[in-house]
Every structure is written in C-alpha cells, then in structure tokens.
Amino acid sequence: MGVGIEVQRLNAWFGKNQALHDVTMSIAANHATAIIGPSGCGKSTFVRCLNRMHETLPEATVAGKVKVGEQEIYGNGTSAVQIRRRIGMVFQKPNPFPTMSIYDNVAAGLKLNGFHDRGKLDEIVERSLRHAALWDEVKDDLKKKSGASLSGGQQQRLCIARALAVEPQVMLMDEPASALDPISTGKIEELIFQLKEHYTIVIVTHNMQQAARVAEFTGFFLLGHLIEFDKTEKIFTNPSDKRTEDYITGRFG
Amino acid sequence: MPNNQHPFAVGDRIPAVGWFRRFKDHLATFAAVAAVIIVLAPLVAIFVYLVYKGVGSINWAFLTQTPKPVGEAGGGMANAIVGSVLILAIASAIGVPLGIGAGVYLAEYGQGKFGKMIRFTADVLNGVPSIVIGIVAYAIVVLRQKHFSALAGGVALAIMMVPTISRTTEEMLLLVPGSVREAAYGLGIPRWRTTLSITLRTGTSGVITGVMLAFARVAGETAPLLFTAFGNQFWNLNVNQPTAALPLQIFNYAISPFDEWHRQAWAGALILIILIVGSVAALRVVSSRGMMKGAG
Amino acid sequence: MENRSLQMPDLHRDKDISPSRLSIVRSPSVIRPTSDFRIRLADGTFHAAMLACGGAVVALLALIVYELVSASGLSIHAFGLKFFVSQNWDPVNDQFGALPFVYGTLVSSLLALIIAVPLSVGVAVFLTEMCPRALRGIISFLVELLAAIPSVIYGLWAIFILVPILRLHVEPWLSRYFGWSGLFEGAPFGIGMLAAGVILAIMIIPIIASITREVMTAVPRQQREAVLALGATRWEMIRVGVLRNARAGILGGIILGLGRALGETMAVTMVIGNRPEIARSLFAPGYTMASVIANEFSEATGDLYLSALVEIGLALFLVTIITNAIAQLLVWSITRGTPARANAQ
Numbered sequence: 001m002g003v004g005i006e007v008q009r010l011n012a013w014f015g016k017n018q019a020l021h022d023v024t025m026s027i028a029a030n031h032a033t034a035i036i037g038p039s040g041c042g043k044s045t046f047v048r049c050l051n052r053m054h055e056t057l058p059e060a061t062v063a064g065k066v067k068v069g070e071q072e073i074y075g076n077g078t079s080a081v082q083i084r085r086r087i088g089m090v091f092q093k094p095n096p097f098p099t100m101s102i103y104d105n106v107a108a109g110l111k112l113n114g115f116h117d118r119g120k121l122d123e124i125v126e127r128s129l130r131h132a133a134l135w136d137e138v139k140d141d142l143k144k145k146s147g148a149s150l151s152g153g154q155q156q157r158l159c160i161a162r163a164l165a166v167e168p169q170v171m172l173m174d175e176p177a178s179a180l181d182p183i184s185t186g187k188i189e190e191l192i193f194q195l196k197e198h199y200t201i202v203i204v205t206h207n208m209q210q211a212a213r214v215a216e217f218t219g220f221f222l223l224g225h226l227i228e229f230d231k232t233e234k235i236f237t238n239p240s241d242k243r244t245e246d247y248i249t250g251r252f253g
Numbered sequence: 254m255p256n257n258q259h260p261f262a263v264g265d266r267i268p269a270v271g272w273f274r275r276f277k278d279h280l281a282t283f284a285a286v287a288a289v290i291i292v293l294a295p296l297v298a299i300f301v302y303l304v305y306k307g308v309g310s311i312n313w314a315f316l317t318q319t320p321k322p323v324g325e326a327g328g329g330m331a332n333a334i335v336g337s338v339l340i341l342a343i344a345s346a347i348g349v350p351l352g353i354g355a356g357v358y359l360a361e362y363g364q365g366k367f368g369k370m371i372r373f374t375a376d377v378l379n380g381v382p383s384i385v386i387g388i389v390a391y392a393i394v395v396l397r398q399k400h401f402s403a404l405a406g407g408v409a410l411a412i413m414m415v416p417t418i419s420r421t422t423e424e425m426l427l428l429v430p431g432s433v434r435e436a437a438y439g440l441g442i443p444r445w446r447t448t449l450s451i452t453l454r455t456g457t458s459g460v461i462t463g464v465m466l467a468f469a470r471v472a473g474e475t476a477p478l479l480f481t482a483f484g485n486q487f488w489n490l491n492v493n494q495p496t497a498a499l500p501l502q503i504f505n506y507a508i509s510p511f512d513e514w515h516r517q518a519w520a521g522a523l524i525l526i527i528l529i530v531g532s533v534a535a536l537r538v539v540s541s542r543g544m545m546k547g548a549g
Numbered sequence: 550m551e552n553r554s555l556q557m558p559d560l561h562r563d564k565d566i567s568p569s570r571l572s573i574v575r576s577p578s579v580i581r582p583t584s585d586f587r588i589r590l591a592d593g594t595f596h597a598a599m600l601a602c603g604g605a606v607v608a609l610l611a612l613i614v615y616e617l618v619s620a621s622g623l624s625i626h627a628f629g630l631k632f633f634v635s636q637n638w639d640p641v642n643d644q645f646g647a648l649p650f651v652y653g654t655l656v657s658s659l660l661a662l663i664i665a666v667p668l669s670v671g672v673a674v675f676l677t678e679m680c681p682r683a684l685r686g687i688i689s690f691l692v693e694l695l696a697a698i699p700s701v702i703y704g705l706w707a708i709f710i711l712v713p714i715l716r717l718h719v720e721p722w723l724s725r726y727f728g729w730s731g732l733f734e735g736a737p738f739g740i741g742m743l744a745a746g747v748i749l750a751i752m753i754i755p756i757i758a759s760i761t762r763e764v765m766t767a768v769p770r771q772q773r774e775a776v777l778a779l780g781a782t783r784w785e786m787i788r789v790g791v792l793r794n795a796r797a798g799i800l801g802g803i804i805l806g807l808g809r810a811l812g813e814t815m816a817v818t819m820v821i822g823n824r825p826e827i828a829r830s831l832f833a834p835g836y837t838m839a840s841v842i843a844n845e846f847s848e849a850t851g852d853l854y855l856s857a858l859v860e861i862g863l864a865l866f867l868v869t870i871i872t873n874a875i876a877q878l879l880v881w882s883i884t885r886g887t888p889a890r891a892n893a894q
Contacts, residue, residue: 056777058682081270085780095771099793108789109779114271159775166779274782281784285679288671289688292758295751296695299706306709354602362596363603371603374610380873381613381866382812384839388846388862392616412609419606443588445595473699476814476839480847500701507705508819515709522702533697537690 002200003069003169004029005050010064012045012054019045023064023226025219032192032201034215034232036208038252042224043204047172050202051087052080068170085113088163092175094155096147096162102129102138105147105158109166124165132161133191153184160191171195173203177210189214208248212236220244300526307523310516320486320502326513330521332488333502336403339490340482340498341472343407348414349464355415356422356460361448363423371419378416386412387477395481403489403496406482410471417470421463425456462536469529469536475500499525613866621860623852632860638825640845645857647864649825653742653835654865657817658810660746660831661753666803669754670792673761678787689762696755704819707748712739712820715747720832734830743831744820749813753806760805764798764883765791794883801879808872812865814839838865 005027012020019042027033035043048054049062052073066073073083096105106125115121125142129135134157138145147158156176163171173192177185192201192214205211211218212232219229220241228235228244239245246252314329321328355375359368390409395401429452437447453460475498478484483495484505499521506518624632628645635646676689716739724733768791776790792799822834823844838861849855 051778053774053778056774079270081780081782083780084778089774089778091771091774091778093771095769095775097772097775097789097794099796108776112776112779112781112785112789114274162775162779270780270782274785278782278784281674281787282679285671285675288668289675292668292672292695292751292754293688293691295706296691298710299698299702302706302710303702351602351605354599355606358599358603362599367600367603371606374607376877377870377873378606378610378613380808380812380869382814382839382869384812384814384842385613385617385862385866388620388842388859389613389616391846392620393612412613415606415609419603444592446591448595469697473701475699475701476843479843483847500699503705504701504815504819507701507708518705522705525699526702529699530694530697533694 002030006067008065012049013061015059019224021224025229029200032196032215033217034211035204035219036211037221041221043221044174047174047202047204051084051089051172085166086168087170088168090159090163090173090176093179094159096155096158098148100147101143102145102147103142106161106165128161128165131164132157134161153180170200175204303523303526306519310520315520330502333497333499336497337499340403340406344410348411352415352418353422355419359423360426375416375419383474384476387481390481401483401495403482403492406478409477409481413471414467417467418464422460425459426452429455465532465536469532473500473529475504617863617866621856621863623856624860640854643853647861649827650836650838650841652827654811654837656742657745657749657837658807661749661810662807664750665754669757670761672758677762677765692755692758700815703748703752704816707820712744715739715744731829732831735832737832740820740822741832742835745817748816749810753810756809757802757806760802761799764795767884768794798880798883801876804872804876808869812869814843818843
C-alpha cells in the first residue's frame with residue numbers, strides 16, 4: 001500500500017541559485033498527484049528532493065522537512081540509499097541498462113539489495129513486468145534481449161517494472177511520457193491508473209491535459225514557488241490564483 | 254498486485270542497508286584512494302631523485318663542455334644538448350610542415366575514402382614502437398649514406414612527429430566553426446586563402462599546442478636514435494655525421510660502470526625533464542586559456 | 550481606380566540609361582577581379598600540396614612495411630617460421646632463434662598489465678566518481694605527467710632506485726612467502742623480469758587510466774541516476790551503472806596499454822638483464838624483442854644477423870598494429886560521437 005508524503009517548507013539550491021522556496025504540501029496516499037508549471041519552475045527539482053536525488057548533483061543543497069509515511073527522509077542519520085529503495089523513480093528519458101537483459105534489468109534493484117533467491121526472483125520479475133503491462137510483449141525474450149533493444153515506450157515500461165520490482169511505496173515520475181509517441185503515452189497513462197490503487201504516485205508533467213487525465217490532485221509551480229495545490233478538477237475549472245489561471249489558459253508557459 | 258508477503262519491507266519499517274554493502278562501499282573508496290597514492294608515489298620519487306642526484310652536478314662546466322675521456326672527472330654534456338637541438342631542428346623541419354599539411358587535408362578535404370585511409374594510417378603509425386621506426390630510418394638513410402648521421406636521427410623523429418601532428422591539427426581545425434569559413438567564402442575569398450589565412454589563423458593556438466606536444470614527445474626519445482644518430486663524444490654540427498643527443502648520452506652513461514658518468518647521467522636527465530615537463534605544463538596553461546577563446 | 554503607390558517605374562520608357570546614371574548602384578571597384586582561371590589554379594595547387602602531405606602519411610606506412618619486409622627477407626628465407634620457436638640465439642654461428650625474446654616480451658608485458666590494470670582502474674574511478682572537484686585538476690595533471698617522462702629517465706631511475714629496492718626488500722620477501730610458486734626462485738639480483746614488469750607497469754598506467762576515465766565520463770548521467778534511484782550505494786552505482794556500461798572501452802584501454810608495453814624499449818633494456826634465456830622465475834634476467842634490437846643492432850656483423858634483428862622488428866610491428874587496432878575499435882564503440890575530452894575539469 002502507498003503512503004502519504006508531508007512536505008514542510010522545502011527549500012532547494014543549486015549553488016547560490018535558489019530553485020525551491022518554502023514549498024509545503026500534503027501528498028495523498030494511493031492517489032496520483034500531478035506537478036505542473038512552465039519550464040524552469042522547479043517541478044523536477046521538487047520531485048527529485050522527494051527521493052534525495054537532488055543532492056547527488058554538484059553543489060546542490062536542500063533544507064526543510066519531508067516525511068514519507070512515518071519517516072523523516074532528511075532526518076539525522078537517515079541513509080539516502082535506504083530512502084531511494086522505498087521511493088521509486090522513473091525518468092524522462094527511458095534509461096534501461098543496455099548491457100543487461102530484460103530479466104536482469106528488472107532484477108537489478110533486487111540483486112543490489114542483496115536478494116538472490118532464484119525462484120523468488122523469477123516470480124517478482126514476472127509480477128513487476130505484469131504490473132508494468134509489459135509481460136505479454138517480452139515474456140519469451142526475457143533473457144535473450146537486452147534492455148536497450150526495445151522500443152521507446154517498451155523501454156519506459158521496463159524502467160517502470162524495474163522500479164516496481166523493489167516494492168516502493170511511492171512512485172515518482174518525471175515527465176515519463178514526454179519522450180514517447182501518443183500510443184505509448186496512452187499506455188503509460190493507463191498504467192498510472194492501475195498503479196494508483198497500490199502506490200502513491202507523483203507525476204511531473206508539462207502536459208496539462210495529461211494531468212487532468214490521470215491525477216486527482218495537482219500542484220502548480222512557478223519560479224520555485226508552489227502557487228496552488230488542490231483537486232485537479234478545481235485547478236482546471238476554477239483556480240483560486242490568477243497566475244494559475246493564466247497558465248492553464250495558455251497566457252504564458 | 255503488491256502483497257504483504259514481499260520478502261522485505263514491511264509497512265513503514267525498511268531494513269537498513271546491510272553492513273556488508275556499506276563495508277564494500279567503504280572498501281572501494283579506500284582502494285581507489287590507495288591506488289592514487291601508489292600511482293603517484295613513483296612520480297614523486299622520480300622527481301625527487303632527479304633533483305637530489307642531478308642538481309649538484311649541473312654547473313657551467315656541465316653545460317658547456319664535452320665529455321672527458323673515460324676515467325677523468327669533469328666534463329659535460331654540452332655536445333649532447335646541442336646535438337639534440339640539431340636533430341630536433343631537422344625533425345621539425347621535415348615533420349611539422351608534413352604533419353600540418355596532412356592535418357589541413359584531413360580537416361578541409363578529407364571527408365572521403367582517401368581521408369579515411371589517411372586517418373587510419375596516422376592512428377596506426379602512432380602505435381608503431383619507436384625502435385621499429387629507428388630500423389626504418391636506418392634502412393632509408395644510414396644504409397644509403399653508409400654512415401650514421403644527425404640527418405638519419407632527424408628523419409626517424411620526423412616520422413614519429415607526422416602522425417601525431419596531423420591528427421591534432423585536424424582536430425583543432427575541425428573546431429573552427431563552419432560559419433567562419435562561410436563568411437570568408439561569402440566575401441569572395443578563394444578556398445586556399447581561406448584555409449591559410451582564416452581557418453588556420455583561427456585555430457593557430459591549438460595547432461601550435463599539437464606541434465609542441467609532438468615535439469616534447471620526441472625530444473625524450475632514445476630508441477630511434479640508437480642506430481641513426483648513434484651518438485658522439487665530441488662536438489658535431491655536421492648533419493651528415495654521427496651526433497650526440499641528450500637522451501642517448503643519458504642512456505650510455507647510465508649503463509656504464511663509472512660512477513662519474515652515473516652522476517652526469519642524473520644531471521642530464523634533470524635537464525631533459527625540465528625542458529620536457531616545463532613545456533608540457535606551460536602548454537596546459539596556455540591551451541586551457543586558449544580553448545576558451547579559440548574554439549567558441 | 551488609380552493606384553499610384555503600386556505603379557512600377559517603366560525602365561524601358563527611359564532611354565537615357567547609361568552606366569553613369571546607374572553610378573549609385575555600382576561604384577568603381579577597388580578590388581581587381583582575379584581571373585577565375587588563376588583562382589582555380591591556386592586552389593588546385595593548394596589542394597594538391599595538402600593531398601601530397603596526406604599521401605605522405607600513407608606512403609610512410611607503406612615505406613615502413615616495405616623496408617621491414619625486404620630487410621628481413623634474408624632471415625625469413627633462412628629460418629622460416631622456426632625462427633619464432635627456436636631458443637638458439639647464436640650470432641657467432643649464424644644461428645638465430647627468437648623465442649627467448651618473444652617469451653620475454655610477453656611475460657614482461659603481462660606482468661605489467663597485472664600490476665597496472667587494478668591501479669589504473671582505481672585511479673580512474675577515483676578521479677571520475679570520488680574526487681572532490683578542487684583536487685581533480687591537480688591529480689589528473691600529475692597522473693598525465695607520468696606519461697610525459699621519457700623512457701630513458703624511467704630506466705635511469707629504475708636502475709639506481711627501483712632495482713636496489715627490489716633486490717634488498719621486495720624480492721627476499723617474495724621468495725620467502727611465495728617461493729613455493731616457482732616464480733620467485735634464484736638469487737635476487739634486482740635486475741630481471743620482475744623489475745622490467747614493474748617499470749613497464751608504471752609507464753602504462755597513465756594510458757589505461759586516461760582511456761578508462763574517458764569512457765567512464767562518456768557513460769550518460771541517466772545511467773548512474775537509474776542505479777541510484779533503485780537504492781544503491783555509491784560503489785554499487787559505479788559498478789553497475791558505470792563500469793559495467795564502459796567495460797568494452799576499459800578493455801580497449803587495457804589492450805592499448807598492452808600495445809605500448811610490447812613496444813617499450815629503453816626502460817626495459819636497462820633493467821631486464823639482457824640474457825636470451827627462458828626461465829620460470831621472475832627474478833631471472835630476460836630479454837625482449839625491443840631490447841635485443843636496441844642492444845645488438847648497431848653492432849650486428851653480417852647480413853643474416855642484421856636481417857634476423859629486422860625480422861624481430863617486423864614481428865613487433867605487426868603485433869603492435871593488431872593490438873592497437875583492436876583497442877581502437879573497442880574504445881570507439883563507447884565514445885562514438887562523444888568528444889574525447891578526458892581532461893574535463
């Protein structure tokens with residue numbers, strides 16, 4: 001089951017440039033929350049702060065609190081490595097491991113975490129691929145084909161399967177469909193619908209229609225500030241803030 | 254759908270990263286740092302000993318005199334230093350124009366099959382052991398002239414310089430943006446003029462860097478000179494006679510049984526390393542500044 | 550309706566068109582137009598000159614092959630392929646077998662690789678993934694400085710500093726604890742195969758390290774992030790996300806280092822002992838293909854002697870070309886398209 005995320009006064013910097021200013025929001029468990037906003041507004045940075053990937057960039061710093069379920073992920077002594085197992089991430093450009101087979105790609109996270117039981121691995125790989133709606137397409141070539149030999153849409157679903165295999169409670173998706181064709185995008189969106197039931201999903205998207213399609217809640221970011229956060233329906237039909245309205249109606253961005 | 258029988262992670266409690274994984278992580282960091290220290294140790298040792306053993310012997314006599322007969326103290330490597338200069342001058346006179354010319358061809362005209370062949374050949378030539386090049390220079394020059402000579406040594410070193418210079422020249426010229434050439438063509442400047450005055454001019458610092466790197470590389474070469482320039486205990490400025498060279502002299506002294514010569518070998522080595530490393534270091538400084546300006 | 554603004558001037562109406570009236574349009578030219586022929590001649594000459602330079606490179610290789618093959622003809626004719634399996638190197642009796650040199654070259658190079666590869670990869674991993682930014686420039690500069698030191702200076706240092714260390718400390722230790730392996734038998738002179746292997750290792754580390762760095766840097770950031778996002782430690786990220794992806798290139802770097810070690814002459818000659826014998830112990834003196842040429846070429850009496858040495862040179866040439874070609878292919882497969890700027894700081 002998914003867990004909720006509490007973000008309190010999150011700030012983030014790239015060197016001296018502040019990318020996020022005092023962001024506070026509550027992300028509901030087992031729902032999909034979309035993060036929208038124009039280029040450079042900090043959406044990717046925000047999401048990367050949720051699984052402590054932001055700090056891997058040179059001169060990147062974070063301040064504030066993020067609580068995933070009961071755990072403070074920036075708490076003293078909390079290991080980032082541990083957090084990342086619990087919060088999965090899918091990136092904008094599909095990045096399967098090119099030197100590994102499909103099977104090994106999905107199993108990679110498990111093997112890294114010390115899990116080597118052959119029988120159980122097979123089971124988990126199959127289950128993850130099914131959840132990612134990729135099983136039927138690759139079940140005969142699991143160990144023969146390399147991860148990079150699939151089409152773009154399939155690669156992204158493979159990355160989703162890989163992330164699912166380590167049983168995260170939260171799935172972060174940074175514009176997962178922006179590099180894909182419309183049909184693959186549709187498949188990914190369908191997937192998100194199904195995943196919502198059991199995971200908490202945060203999806204960054206520059207495509208407002210996509211946000212409207214898949215997410216129950218939406219947060220609008222502008223220049224590093226969270227301008228508005230509410231039910232998707234409300235944001236798109238009756239936004240409270242004028243800037244939100246301007247963005248939605250296409251006056252800028 | 255995810256069930257609670259998953260092998261790990263129950264509810265909110267996640268297992269901490271196992272101690273063995275953390276141990277491996279720390280071990281890897283330790284091993285990498287150790288590798289750096291082990292690798293840099295000989296570097297430090299070499300420089301320290303060069304200075305320690307060589308500096309005492311570098312004096313005016315060393316730099317201006319020729320070697321004394323065996324057994325006598327004193328004497329110097331003046332003829333070797335001058336000989337090296339002579340041989341390198343010959344090598345550069347042959348190798349630099351050919352190398353730059355080939356590089357210009359590759360950058361400006363070399364997109365076809367012949368260009369590919371030249372590029373491939375240059376890369377192959379770069380990997381040929383220098384002793385083999387010495388054999389070839391021997392066959393071309395020494396056998397014909399029936400004696401060793403500075404010319405033969407220069408030819409050997411030139412053969413080594415050409416492939417290096419041609420590849421670096423090509424690389425530098427390709428960095429010059431096409432728009433610069435187009436601007437020249439647009440002004441009605443013919444192709445040959447454009448290449449010489451515009452393209453080469455823009456890429457000059459890079460080309461010179463390449464030439465100097467090739468020069469620094471061959472300045473320290475000994476093997477190709479062993480049976481071309483051969484060496485000489487006396488002054489020689491005649492390109493058709495065997496000539497002393499600094500690396501050759503160092504080699505001969507180092508393997509000799511005389512302490513006096515060993516001492517001088519260290520001194521010669523110190524001079525050689527100062528010249529080579531000095532130019533490489535200066536180049537790095539100049540090129541990193543030049544890169545910012547030139548390449549756009 | 551008259552549309553004055555659109556009325557085009559009728560040039561043909563005005564019969565008074567002469568060059569002087571159009572003087573605003575075309576001013577007298579200060580540039581004397583060069584005839585097209587002369588431009589084409591100059592361009593053609595230039596092209597031909599550059600082509601000749603490029604052709605000189607190809608001709609050079611052809612010349613090298615020609616000279617090596619023709620000068621070794623005598624020896625090839627006399628000994629055939631037995632040349633490379635015979636141990637008998639006897640110039641006095643005009644008997645030449647190159648096996649000891651082949652053995653010496655292979656063993657010293659292999660030993661160098663065994664020592665150099667872990668160290669080089671370690672250095673590359675440190676510089677690419679672990680080094681604080683401020684230190685990166687200095688350390689990578691120092692490692693590259695190792696490549697700038699001439700072979701003869703390595704040899705000089707090896708004779709007077711490395712060999713005594715081996716003789717007095719390392720070799721006795723090795724023969725005490727590892728003598729059972731048969732590799733460390735015999736009196737420890739210091740001079741010998743072990744010394745050659747060690748000095749060669751020091752010389753090839755910069756090459757392997759620099760190529761490894763280059764291919765590691767070429768692995769895209771997203772691969773590293775993908776591994777981290779799964780909950781991996783830094784070493785696991787390096788192992789799975791970088792080294793694994795770059796392994797073909799790293800292998801290429803290793804082979805390139807091997808190629809360099811095979812052809813290395815001066816430093817090896819100065820410490821290997823120069824004895825054409827095959828021995829199992831690494832303490833024993835040996836002889837490499839490059840060393841025998843260096844030592845004996847200028848004193849070779851007799852055409853067969855010289856020809857035998859050239860044949861060794863030809864073999865060395867062929868072997869290094871093949872290893873370098875394989876290495877280039879492997880490295881190219883990783884860095885394809887990526888500018889090769891391994892010195893990025």
